[in-house]
Amino acid sequence: MRVRFAPSPTGDLHLGGARTALMNYAFTKAHSNGKFILRIEDTDQERSSRASEEAISKALKACGILWDEGPDCGGALGPYRQSERLDIYKNHIDTLLENRKAYRCFFTDDELAQMKETSGQKIFRLPDTYRSLTQDAAQNLVDQGKPYTIRLDVSQCASEYTFKDMLKDSVVLPSLMVDDFVIYRSNGFPTYNFAAAVDDHLMEMTHVIRGEEHLSNTLRQLMVYDAFDWVPPTFLHMPLIMGRDAEGNPSKLSKRHGDVSVLTFLEKGVLPEAFTNYLLTLGYTYPNNVEMYSLDELISGFDLQYFSKSAAFWDIKKLYWYNTEYLKQMSDDDFFDLAKKYLTPETVPENFYNALETFKACIVYYKAHIELLSELPEHLALFFDPAQELSNESKTYLSDAENAEAFWRVQDALLELIRPDCVFSEVLNQVKEKTGLKGKRLFMSIRVALTNASSGPELSEIVDRVPTDWLLTRLRAFNRES
């Protein structure tokens, strides 16, 4: 069994691609002799880049996907970059030309556009002009230097193609769906449908697993297989991942729905395990109502029956839920180590950064309180931010007159009581005495006064760790006018 993931390196790996790669990988590894191949489809010279290829490799590895053959590690049926296989495509094109299964088409873009417009037909079909041209006449035009593309002669194909998709009943695709399509560009590069079919055959792919948007490409590729008398692989078209635009209209998930780059999510602090776990739940159900599982666990019980047939919507809240769950499962030490990557001299002040170890317990508190690791610096601001003015949540708390009245009394008391080496329990008792306050109003007043926030770790944790002068700076910054 041999399957591939074949991205075109025109940007980061996106969510849909990651899901396709994950499923291909799982499908292969669920079989003892399965080989997973990475093929780079860089036939679009303008948009492809080596940087994108590297970004995609990085994202795949981060998701735990490793390939047996690919451009970096080689393999028996390479090369694995389509731009390095140009002579192979050329040979196959020549065969088709000789057999008259394909022909040179000399129409320019303008001519094509004009014919389409003036044809008046609902579906435009190319005229016979170049399809029926003799070899000599065509050669003549080539010699004159006229640019041309090479098109597959679809009129020679069967009237319909039937194939068995692993997820569906037989799919019947009428050949009328497509006109003679370009398989070879005027710049000497093959097009996707041609290169993919040739490569899948030459690289001996047994299965092709991809998104449902490729269903109509399957027809074209089947036609290429047919032209060469090759036996096509088995196909599986997965339901799409959908997004909603601002108006709530659904469509295939893409950039306009927000972040779709795998690397961006990982950089923001989504754990790879959480990310892959969520992606794996879209269009596939792990049996027995189990929600949390690893890629390996999915592989060990992998079965086509668990695929669903309809599209699934991308739900970022559920992704974050998974992330929170995985975060909570981490050990304190592991979490702290990970947190340090987000608490750098760039994201937190130097004096706090240098005291990171002191605050370990407070930082670990956030294990169960954040969705994304990248939120950490802003949450921790209550420890180190001198806070020149009241935060919005503080203002909200103080918008209640009674709250505000208590708050200013507490602030006065704290200003007197907070001094070096003070112990929170003592300060608390003295504030209680001085102000006569108790309960929620007392604690919230102290919390807001000292942290400029209405939530956070235990007050004692904060007061006993944060240097006194940090606390005083903040206390002095607040006054009744603000």
Next chain:
RNA sequence: GACCCUAUCGUCUAGCCUGGUCCAGGACACUACCCUUUCAAGGUAGUAACACGGGUUCAAAUCCCGUUGGGGUCGCCA
């Protein structure tokens, strides 16, 4: 528009093949309560779905037909 795919809570889905155990189960989200002198987390409970219309059958979410809805594709992009 043509062709193809698809249809269970707001969302991800179980159940459908092998009709009855389903006045439809789980999870996310949401709401309420408990816990808690903060916010969360945790615990408990709750709201919420078989697209519609015809068949077949003693019986249909489950089988058949049609309608409607949604999506995808229609490039010298992949």
